[in-house]
Amino acid sequence: GGMVKVLVPVKRVVDFNVKVRIRADGSGVDLANVKMSMNPFDEIALEEAVRLREAGVANEVVAVSCGLMNCQDTLRAAMAIGADRAILVETDVELQPLAVAKLLKAVALKELPQLIILGKQAIDDDANQTGQMLAAMLGWPQATFASKLVPGQTHVTVTREVDGGLETLEVSLPAVVTTDLRLNEPRYATLPNIMKAKKKPLDTIAASSLGVDISPRLKTVAVADPAKRAGGVMVADVGELVAKLRNEAKVL
Amino acid sequence: MTILVIAEHDNSIVKQATLSVVGAAKKIGGEIHVAVVGASCAAAAEVAAKIAGVATVKLIDAPYYKDQTVENLAVCLAQLAGRYSHVLLPATSFGKNLGPRLAALLDVAQVSDITGIVSADTFVRPIYAGNVMATVQSSDPVKVITIRTAAFDAASATGGNATVDTAPLGPDLGVSRLVGRDIAVLARPELSGARVVISGGRALGSHENFHALLEPLADKLGAAIGASRAAVDAGFAPNDYQVGQTGKAVAPDLYIAIGISGAIQHLAGMKDSKVIVAINKDPDAAIFQVADYGLVGDLFEIVPQLTTALG
Ligand SMILES: Cc1cc2nc3c(=O)[nH]c(=O)nc-3n(C[C@H](O)[C@H](O)[C@H](O)COP(=O)(O)OP(=O)(O)OC[C@H]3O[C@@H](n4cnc5c(N)ncnc54)[C@H](O)[C@@H]3O)c2cc1C
Ligand SMILES: Nc1ncnc2c1ncn2[C@@H]1O[C@H](COP(=O)(O)O)[C@@H](O)[C@H]1O
Numbered sequence: 071g072g073m074v075k076v077l078v079p080v081k082r083v084v085d086f087n088v089k090v091r092i093r094a095d096g097s098g099v100d101l102a103n104v105k106m107s108m109n110p111f112d113e114i115a116l117e118e119a120v121r122l123r124e125a126g127v128a129n130e131v132v133a134v135s136c137g138l139m140n141c142q143d144t145l146r147a148a149m150a151i152g153a154d155r156a157i158l159v160e161t162d163v164e165l166q167p168l169a170v171a172k173l174l175k176a177v178a179l180k181e182l183p184q185l186i187i188l189g190k191q192a193i194d195d196d197a198n199q200t201g202q203m204l205a206a207m208l209g210w211p212q213a214t215f216a217s218k219l220v221p222g223q224t225h226v227t228v229t230r231e232v233d234g235g236l237e238t239l240e241v242s243l244p245a246v247v248t249t250d251l252r253l254n255e256p257r258y259a260t261l262p263n264i265m266k267a268k269k270k271p272l273d274t275i276a277a278s279s280l281g282v283d284i285s286p287r288l289k290t291v292a293v294a295d296p297a298k299r300a301g302g303v304m305v306a307d308v309g310e311l312v313a314k315l316r317n318e319a320k321v322l
Numbered sequence: 323m324t325i326l327v328i329a330e331h332d333n334s335i336v337k338q339a340t341l342s343v344v345g346a347a348k349k350i351g352g353e354i355h356v357a358v359v360g361a362s363c364a365a366a367a368e369v370a371a372k373i374a375g376v377a378t379v380k381l382i383d384a385p386y387y388k389d390q391t392v393e394n395l396a397v398c399l400a401q402l403a404g405r406y407s408h409v410l411l412p413a414t415s416f417g418k419n420l421g422p423r424l425a426a427l428l429d430v431a432q433v434s435d436i437t438g439i440v441s442a443d444t445f446v447r448p449i450y451a452g453n454v455m456a457t458v459q460s461s462d463p464v465k466v467i468t469i470r471t472a473a474f475d476a477a478s479a480t481g482g483n484a485t486v487d488t489a490p491l492g493p494d495l496g497v498s499r500l501v502g503r504d505i506a507v508l509a510r511p512e513l514s515g516a517r518v519v520i521s522g523g524r525a526l527g528s529h530e531n532f533h534a535l536l537e538p539l540a541d542k543l544g545a546a547i548g549a550s551r552a553a554v555d556a557g558f559a560p561n562d563y564q565v566g567q568t569g570k571a572v573a574p575d576l577y578i579a580i581g582i583s584g585a586i587q588h589l590a591g592m593k594d595s596k597v598i599v600a601i602n603k604d605p606d607a608a609i610f611q612v613a614d615y616g617l618v619g620d621l622f623e624i625v626p627q628l629t630t631a632l633g
């Protein structure tokens with residue numbers, strides 16, 4: 071009994087340490103020579119899936135990424151952390167969450183996982199949508215922003231980070247879970263595991279073969295720098311700070 | 323053009339965030355309806371009917387909406403929402419959970435966490451932790467949008483006189499069960515709507531320090547308390563105190579960052595505050611680059627002095 075397979079969608083994104091800039095001509099975000107990594111929330115998702123396998127609850131962890139050929143790097147990294155195999159859904163179409171969810175649904179209908187664990191949010195588009203959309207399309211329950219996951223035979227019990235505190239839900243399987251920061255601390259890939267990952271199976275399927283409409287619904291008409299803040303001043307002590315807040319900023 | 327606002331409520335009270343969403347709906351323009359889905363939630367519907375600018379409240383009331391499980395909410399709202407030009411939710415944990423599920427059932431995109439409205443189909447939203455502002459245009463017949471509440475003026479809670487209509491129920495899917503909620507009763511203003519926010523970082527060192535230093539200062543200022551991710555991860559503060567890219571976005575009149583370095587992920591949630599004060603012992607800390615007033619020094623000395631100085 072128990073769950074058989076866990077699917078973990080992973081996205082290749084600009085590394086969280088990079089402060090991106092807009093191209094000089096304003097035509098978009100400059101991603102040339104920028105360090106790329108696995109979306110941090112997806113590392114947490116993967117860690118949780120691998121722990122379920124290590125605990126004997128799951129017997130297979132499959133990582134899947136949608137996008138350009140170079141998402142293979144992200145999938146190899148996922149297998150180095152512990153995914154058993156990986157699937158690249160390849161396309162050069164600009165993918166938005168609705169389209170990713172449609173592709174992932176098609177993959178889920180082939181793979182028939184009992185649990186899909188995604189990140190709550192990709193740190194490039196900051197959309198926070200894909201898991202919820204995927205759950206809707208599959209007609210499965212969802213437990214988003216998870217900080218604790220306890221597997222059961224027919225359901226998972228998930229503690230969620232919500233406004234005001236925590237909420238615990240019991241959702242029936244199959245289900246979609248999205249991760250929040252406190253779910254676990256992801257491990258680092260070891261060198262031997264990086265070597266092993268090179269031999270694990272990575273299948274590539276063309277997005278066009280899945281028969282879903284992935285055309286973008288949103289058009290980015292402009293990108294701009296955020297409003298710059300006027301330069302501030304340093305104050306010498308608490309007395310000066312309070313005086314400025316009272317008399318200059320007038321916020322006290 | 324008719325806009326549907328999905329109310330966030332607890333069956334009797336409509337949350338403050340919903341007022342900001344109605345504020346955003348007014349900026350888009352058109353008739354405004356508010357959906358209230360719950361159990362014995364007629365009281366909440368009455369509260370919604372008084373919000374200035376609301377024409378109609380759609381009441382969907384059944385015992386199985388008591389815990390507002392998202393699967394049940396999305397499927398009944400999808401029956402209603404197809405007739406609207408826009409569906410608006412707050413970018414709170416409630417709206418972030420529900421909005422995309424509803425959008426997918428309608429087969430439309432969601433525009434997440436908007437901070438500006440250019441026209442009825444074009445919106446501004448931060449991406450890359452707020453380092454880029456994107457203007458996006460939607461081609462979908464129904465535009466599902468979550469609203470960054472701190473970026474919009476709230477509609478008045480009174481002055482409206484909407485009619486309350488009953489809308490059809492959806493099925494009880496029975497796939498999700500609430501086991502429990504551990505929600506703190508706040509003695510302070512709610513973080514996203516507070517006029518003053520003081521936030522503590524890793525430098526506070528412990529749960530005891532965090533509260534012993536920040537609570538008295540917050541009391542003096544009538545402030546909400548926030549935290550950096552590092553402070554939350556370390557267990558100094560509850561998870562919903564986290565301000566930032568992946569926590570809450572705030573824009574108070576006064577934000578005081580105490581022992582916070584100013585990582586881009588933190589700045590994403592607070593750099594639209596009107597006045598920013600930073601207290602940090604490192605003169606090169608990035609937080610000083612966004613601060614209006616910076617004070618270099620040891621927070622363990624400065625914070626008590628500040629609390630005393632505020633009389
Ligand atoms: C996917 C992802 C999402 C994230 N989301 C968020 C988010 O939403 N919000 C968020 O805040 N972070 C977020 N982070 C984390 C972020 O990158 C930083 O790690 C975090 O903000 C650092 O917290 P901090 O400033 O408290 O700690 P630190 O960076 O360690 O800074 C502590 C500061 O305290 C100062 N200090 C030390 N002692 C004293 C003293 N006695 N007196 C005065 N000052 C002192 C130090 O000079 C230092 O500047 C995220 C990271 C990732 C990868
Ligand atoms: N192109 C993609 N390939 C695989 N997974 C993705 C992709 N885009 C988003 N996801 C998953 O969806 C989550 C949320 O992304 P988003 O809705 O874009 O914020 C991510 O953390 C991933 O788990």
